[in-house]
Amino acid sequence: MYILAPSILGADFSRLNQQIKAVADAGARYLHLDVMDGTFVPTLSIGMPVISAIRKCSDQFFDVHMMVMEPWRFIGELKEAGADLICVHQEACNHLDRTLHQIQNAGLKAGVALNPATPVSMLDCVLDQVDMILIMSVNPGYGSQKFIPYTLNKIRQLRRVLDERNLKVDIEVDGGVTLSNMREFLDAGANVLVSGSAVFKGDASANAHKFMEIMREYEAKEG
Numbered sequence: 001m002y003i004l005a006p007s008i009l010g011a012d013f014s015r016l017n018q019q020i021k022a023v024a025d026a027g028a029r030y031l032h033l034d035v036m037d038g039t040f041v042p043t044l045s046i047g048m049p050v051i052s053a054i055r056k057c058s059d060q061f062f063d064v065h066m067m068v069m070e071p072w073r074f075i076g077e078l079k080e081a082g083a084d085l086i087c088v089h090q091e092a093c094n095h096l097d098r099t100l101h102q103i104q105n106a107g108l109k110a111g112v113a114l115n116p117a118t119p120v121s122m123l124d125c126v127l128d129q130v131d132m133i134l135i136m137s138v139n140p141g142y143g144s145q146k147f148i149p150y151t152l153n154k155i156r157q158l159r160r161v162l163d164e165r166n167l168k169v170d171i172e173v174d175g176g177v178t179l180s181n182m183r184e185f186l187d188a189g190a191n192v193l194v195s196g197s198a199v200f201k202g203d204a205s206a207n208a209h210k211f212m213e214i215m216r217e218y219e220a221k222e223g
């Protein structure tokens, strides 16, 4: 299944409700919510109050990307705020195995993210414990960056390993994904595309429709 996950970091926060509605109506099943702590990444973004506020106006799947050190501290609050999936960074967890179980025991889906320079092999031991793996295609912390080409190889490599082990795990890619390069990520084996600026800059509805059109094309190819 191919999924568009618009990142609200790229949205106009003064009309967030309207922008979220536009992408949901266009067929984006996920909403990607970037939480930053100013330590794991150099800046701050949104947290629980914003997530719980938008939970009231959206029934999309909330894909919460935790760019936060030791994210296990926030699992309960995130669930309360309306998260459906919590994605933690491998680099930010001293006890990744425990953290993944804590997320799943809370009744949520668990994802793990890898920074561009972290090899796929770091997840070898937990591949069968995760619902989604996020390959960062930029260094996390900011929207509107250009994607780092070598991350495409990581997606290919990960898809190969998952197929070999017969594991149905989603591969999400985040950072610099646009209408003109999205096919490269899909061809490499990603099936969940995060996009902030390329969806929300300009006409969010029209942009999201264009993303969805290409994703439906891939879905049709797979039959």
Ligand code: DX5
Residues within 6 Å of the ligand: 007, 008, 009, 010, 032, 034, 065, 138, 139, 140, 141, 142, 143, 144, 145, 174, 175, 176, 177, 194, 195, 196, 197, 198
């Ligand atoms: C960056 C965030 C992304 C960001 C992507 O660290 O994790 O989700 O919003 O923005 P674009 O699509 O503009 O690169």
Ligand code: ZN
Residues within 6 Å of the ligand: 007, 032, 033, 034, 065, 174, 194
């Ligand atoms: Zn993100």
